Amino acid sequence: MAYLRDTPTSDGYFGDYGGAMLPPPLExxxxxxxxxxxxxxxxxxxxxxxxxxxxHFQGRPTPVSHLKNLSERCGGAQIYAKREDLNHTGAHxxxxxxxxxxxxxxxxxxxxxxxxxxxxxxxxxxxxxxxxxxxxxxxxxxxxxxxxxxxxxxxxxxxxxxxxxxxxxxxxxxxxxxxxxxxxxxxxxxxxxxxxxxxxxxxPRMVRDFQSVVGIEAREQFAEMTSGQLPDMVAACVGGGSNAMGIFAGFIEDEEVALYGVEPLGTSSSLGDHAATISFGVDGDIHGFRTLVLLTDEGEPAPVHTVASGLDYPGVGPEHAHLHKTGRVTYTTADDAEALAAFYALSRHEGIIPALESAHAIAFAMREAPKNPGKSILINLSGRGDKDIDYVTETYGFGDGA
CATH class of the missing domain: 3.40.50.1100 (Rossmann fold)
Known part of the structure; x- marks a missing residue:
């Protein structure tokens, strides 16, 4: 089966998830x-x-960068980034x-x-x-x-x-x-x-298809940089999940490429302290579709927290719920402290100030690189951090010692 061609079904289902549950006036x-x-x-x-x-307007294609300094500091795997921060307006x-x-x-x-x-x-x-x-x-x-x-x-x-x-x-x-x-x-x-x-x-399909340009470009660019190789691991942050599905689309049919979605663990695993829906959610309905949802004991969408506002959602895209259930994508977490450390590290050692959302994927790469010598990790650097610098520096300082 050609996954991208055949998924979702004609009525919008990715396995058990998706669909369109709408009030009659919107149908x-x-x-x-x-x-x-x-x-x-x-x-x-x-x-x-x-x-x-x-x-001619957005400035595509955006490049893939080898994060040489960060790779040397972490040891192990070589880290690369798809630079969606260089897309016009600063994100994917x-x-x-x-x-x-x-x-x-x-x-x-x-x-x-x-x-x-x-x-x-x-x-x-x-x-x-x-x-x-x-x-x-x-x-x-x-x-x-x-x-x-x-x-x-x-x-x-x-x-x-x-x-x-x-x-x-x-x-x-x-x-x-x-x-x-x-x-x-x-x-x-x-x-x-x-x-x-x-x-x-x-x-869910329409946005994935529009975002697939990220993965299509990245696959070709990475192969060109590495004499025809594909990355061993591809990772992206996941809130709703558009940037992740964009880069996953380029590799989802390559079984040898391991895909990782990185959710925000916030300040703890307690309900209300994070927004890690796949890690802690249950099947439910939210905003007109079926997916995994963080729910309270009363069955309502739970309050969520993350340092990254763009990941602050108690649900997740239905395709991510499906890919988790099938096992094609491995979903893990990074907490606020890890994301902030990655934010400072990329700024200081690569000259790239990332969005706090993207910093969760960087944190994953920094954590996994030492465990994977001889391998390569490609992350989706989904946005730049201009929007976050006032909040980060006023709240947490300038990361001295990063």
């Missing part, structure tokens, strides 16, 4: 999105325009946002709207809206607005309306809730551009 709108995507994904004109945008998110905005234009929509956690998806969608001349509405939790102030400023400069979300945990899950509520009354003219491989069908 025709998601059907419209699915039909438009199925048509345009096979349209030479749509794909040609997207390729032009990626090359623009890969699907430009495509979703292009889809919105083809559908005759005049507005795009979305949730955001760390603000990278919000910035990317605001950028895409400006490029295509669309209105933009971004919902963001009040906690994240404070933590990620530079990205809030960027969204507003780009012309987006930023809607603060002040109920519940005031973070990513609530931002999704708020955006869905707002979308119901605007669905005739707006496209809800979901920011990860989550949500009702077709978004």
């Amino acid at each position: 025709p709108h998601f059907r419209e999105i699915r039909q438009a995507w199925e048509q345009l994904s096979k349209s030479a004109g749509f794909l040609q325009e997207l390729r032009y945008i990626r090359k 998110k623009l890969n699907h946002c430009m495509a979703e905005a292009l889809l919105a234009r083809h559908m005759g929509k005049t507005k795009v709207m979305a949730e955001t956690g760390a603000g990278q998806h919000g910035v990317a969608l605001a950028t895409a809206a400006a490029y295509f001349g669309l209105e933009c509405e971004i919902h963001m939790g009040e906690i994240d607005i404070v933590k990620e102030a530079p990205n809030v400023t960027r969204m507003k400069l780009l012309g987006a309306e930023v809607v603060p979300v002040g109920f519940g945990g005031r973070s990513l899950k609530e931002a999704v809730d708020s955006c869905f509520q707002s979308y119901i009354s605007q669905a005739d003219r707006a496209l809800f551009c979901i920011g990860s491989v989550v949500g009702p069908h077709p978004f």
Whole structure:
């Protein structure tokens, strides 16, 4: 079976996970999105325009870098990074946002709207809206607005309306809730551009396919750098999981390549102190799809914590739940302290300031490299840390001694 071609099923299921559980008013709108995507994904004109945008606006392809200094310090495996921090707007998110905005234009929509956690998806969608001349509405939790102030400023400069979300945990899950509520009354003219491989069908597949450019590029670039070899291990951080599915897509059919998803363990394994959904979650429904979910004793989505706002979600993409169940991907964790240590280490020893989300994947590579001499580890450096530097330095200092 060609995995990427045949997964998910026509009704959006990755094994036991996925689907589209929608309130009746939204069913025709998601059907419209699915039909438009199925048509345009096979349209030479749509794909040609997207390729032009990626090359001449986004600056793709982004490079793969050998992290030579970090590899020497860790010992063992050689560490490489796919540099999505060099994608325009500073993260992988623009890969699907430009495509979703292009889809919105083809559908005759005049507005795009979305949730955001760390603000990278919000910035990317605001950028895409400006490029295509669309209105933009971004919902963001009040906690994240404070933590990620530079990205809030960027969204507003780009012309987006930023809607603060002040109920519940005031973070990513609530931002999704708020955006869905707002979308119901605007669905005739707006496209809800979901920011990860989550949500009702077709978004988990659609976002994966848009993000697969990361893995396709990385596979070719790594082979060119290493005389035709493939990496022994590929790793990426996982919240909703779009950056991970993007890089996994390039290697998922290569059984000899071990794939690793790195979840945020926060400050402890106690419920409410982390956002490690695959590690501690159970089967459940959230935001219109079935997946693994962190739940309270009352069966409600649990509060979550991580130093990285973009990973702050009590669910996970249904494809990740499926890949965990089949064993194709191994899911592990890195806690706040490990992520911060990796943030400082990459900054000091490679001249690259990573996003706190990406720092979880770096922490994995630093931990595993000494155990794997003679092997190679490719991580997805999914974003840069400009958005995090004020929060990190004001809260934790400058990492002296890293």
